[in-house]
Amino acid sequence: MSGPNVAPAPPLTFVIFGATGDLTRRLLIPTLINMTRSGLVGDDLHILGIGIETGGVEMLLERFESFLATSGDMQDSARQEAWQRLRKRIAYISGDFTQNAVYEEIAKYLSQAPNANAAFYFAVPPRFFGDIAEKLSANGLVNETIGAFRRIAIEKPFGHDLASARELNARLLSHANESQIYRIDHFLGKETVQNIMTTRFANMMIEALWNNNYIDHVQITAAELVDVGMRGKFYDATGALRDMVPNHLFQLLAMVAMEPPNSFDAESIRNEKGKLLKALRIYSREEAAKNAVRGAYTAGPLDGNNLPAYTETADVSPDSNTETFVGLKLLVDTWRWAGVPFYLRTGKAMKARDTEVVITFRQVPFAQFPRHESRPELPPNRLIIQVQPDEGLDMEISIKSPGLVLKTAPVSLDFRYADRFDIGKQTGYESLFYELFVGDQTLFQRADGIEAGWAAVQPFLDLWAEGGKPDPYAPGSMGPACADELIERDGRTWHRPEDAPAVKKG
Ligand SMILES: NC(=O)C1=CN([C@@H]2O[C@H](COP(=O)(O)OP(=O)(O)OC[C@H]3O[C@@H](n4cnc5c(N)ncnc54)[C@H](OP(=O)(O)O)[C@@H]3O)[C@@H](O)[C@H]2O)C=CC1
Numbered sequence: 341m342s343g344p345n346v347a348p349a350p351p352l353t354f355v356i357f358g359a360t361g362d363l364t365r366r367l368l369i370p371t372l373i374n375m376t377r378s379g380l381v382g383d384d385l386h387i388l389g390i391g392i393e394t395g396g397v398e399m400l401l402e403r404f405e406s407f408l409a410t411s412g413d414m415q416d417s418a419r420q421e422a423w424q425r426l427r428k429r430i431a432y433i434s435g436d437f438t439q440n441a442v443y444e445e446i447a448k449y450l451s452q453a454p455n456a457n458a459a460f461y462f463a464v465p466p467r468f469f470g471d472i473a474e475k476l477s478a479n480g481l482v483n484e485t486i487g488a489f490r491r492i493a494i495e496k497p498f499g500h501d502l503a504s505a506r507e508l509n510a511r512l513l514s515h516a517n518e519s520q521i522y523r524i525d526h527f528l529g530k531e532t533v534q535n536i537m538t539t540r541f542a543n544m545m546i547e548a549l550w551n552n553n554y555i556d557h558v559q560i561t562a563a564e565l566v567d568v569g570m571r572g573k574f575y576d577a578t579g580a581l582r583d584m585v586p587n588h589l590f591q592l593l594a595m596v597a598m599e600p601p602n603s604f605d606a607e608s609i610r611n612e613k614g615k616l617l618k619a620l621r622i623y624s625r626e627e628a629a630k631n632a633v634r635g636a637y638t639a640g641p642l643d644g645n646n647l648p649a650y651t652e653t654a655d656v657s658p659d660s661n662t663e664t665f666v667g668l669k670l671l672v673d674t675w676r677w678a679g680v681p682f683y684l685r686t687g688k689a690m691k692a693r694d695t696e697v698v699i700t701f702r703q704v705p706f707a708q709f710p711r712h713e714s715r716p717e718l719p720p721n722r723l724i725i726q727v728q729p730d731e732g733l734d735m736e737i738s739i740k741s742p743g744l745v746l747k748t749a750p751v752s753l754d755f756r757y758a759d760r761f762d763i764g765k766q767t768g769y770e771s772l773f774y775e776l777f778v779g780d781q782t783l784f785q786r787a788d789g790i791e792a793g794w795a796a797v798q799p800f801l802d803l804w805a806e807g808g809k810p811d812p813y814a815p816g817s818m819g820p821a822c823a824d825e826l827i828e829r830d831g832r833t834w835h836r837p838e839d840a841p842a843v844k845k846g
């Protein structure tokens with residue numbers, strides 16, 4: 341995507357609702373700086389910020405600059421130069437986006453813009469998504485004309501359950517076409533997530549084994565070292581399941597498990613991902629209770645600090661039963677995956693930052709090698725897709741241990757992106773923005789995929805809404821004991837973060 345061979349995005353006005361907010365200054369502006377620097381956008385990109393705060397564009401620029409000064413983003417001169425170029429093309433309209441007046445001003449601005457292309461980015465609390473789309477439409481701002489596009493990009497969370505996601509989709513689709521709607525999942529901007537498709541579909545030796553004849557089970561982990569911190573209000577109403585599973589973890593799962601698409605165009609890929617997510621087994625209440633565990637971190641030391649318990653976090657109810665960890669065993673009802681469990685887990689305040697997909701292959705059917713005390717079993721092959729940190733791919737195989745005695749030894753063939761490529765400092769939004777600007781929806785979620793994801797987690801939401809408390813786990817651990825039981829009762833174990841190459845290296 342990035343790099344010198346890619347043509348710059350077409351001219352457009354990028355309208356950011358929520359321009360004075362946290363996401364804009366922390367991620368959107370640094371992304372646009374990176375894109376300006378690498379030539380992914382040219383001087384015909386114009387930015388129009390919308391916010392309720394009064395003041396002119398100088399107020400907004402000062403906000404951005406004071407953030408950039410402290411973030412360490414501007415330490416190299418190329419970025420500073422890119423910012424100087426970009427800042428000249430930023431405008432601001434102060435107004436309340438729940439009222440019509442601001443849309444009239446946006447219409448006026450766009451009518452005087454050098455070209456009619458526009459992408460509207462909703463960097464606003466989710467309760468405003470439907471309203472803004474409705475008002476844009478009522479003011480004729482999403483009408484496309486020949487040669488001029490109008491697009492809407494929507495941040496997460498997309499709904500808070502199946503019913504609300506359906507309602508939001510229906511509302512958006514009554515004002516814009518699916519081809520104009522870009523639902524963001526920032527995991528899809530990660531290089532290693534995009535690499536899952538290449539790993540599978542560019543390598544015969546991998547894809548040929550990619551089914552229940554050879555794969556024993558799949559683990560998807562998104563462990564975070566960070567705790568809930570200052571996000572108590574948002575998090576207590578959300579929890580680990582809603583925050584991470586139907587979006588980020590299911591995107592990883594879909595990439596890993598989908599059928600090969602007929603082509604790499606957006607619709608073919610999204611068709612396959614949608615089909616896969618619709619094949620996730622929808623559990624009964626009893627099955628949901630058996631196949632899901634949840635936890636909340638207690639007080640304790642984490643990363644050199646003394647972390648208060650989740651329930652003592654600012655803006656979290658002391659008797660909260662929101663989970664900060666979730667573990668699931670899911671099944672995909674397709675010919676390819678019948679009988680292969682997918683174990684998923686994610687949580688905050690855990691032992692390490694480690695997002696990975698671990699594919700464990702079946703044991704060889706018959707092994708003549710003598711077993712020895714230190715290794716009574718021949719370990720299965722594993723393919724580890726290290727999403728972050730230290731992006732890479734590891735293949736665990738057995739070799740002969742040197743010496744006269746025939747012994748096997750496990751070794752890991754490690755590939756790290758940073759060892760081979762100059763990936764630079766990216767926010768992860770660069771490829772998403774580029775595709776939004778050029779009109780490629782591959783890295784965005786389609787309505788059916790989102791709804792299928794929510795349908796698969798709804799039984800767990802319903803179950804936990806009945807009451808009960810998450811199990812406690814110590815900060816710096818890998819979650820509650822029930823998470824180990826979930827997988828160990830099947831005779832398997834979680835891949836340990838200390839086994840991850842990134843952690844081994846550190
Ligand atoms: N922050 C992050 O790291 C991430 C955020 N997201 C998502 O991005 C979205 C934005 O998040 P974030 O930036 O943190 O939120 P913020 O609350 O920081 O930003 C929202 C902005 O919208 C402004 N605003 C609120 N109401 C109005 C209104 N009626 N008219 C005009 N402006 C208004 C706010 O102004 P004021 O503050 O003055 O009220 C604020 O500047 C959310 O959907 C969030 O879930 C997703 C991933 C990461």
Ligand SMILES: O=C1O[C@H](COP(=O)(O)O)[C@@H](O)[C@H](O)[C@H]1O
Nearest residue numbers: 496526564566583584588695728
């Ligand atoms: O969307 C979210 O993602 C982050 C994790 O993203 P990462 O790119 O840092 O791995 C998570 O911390 C946050 O709670 C969630 O809202």
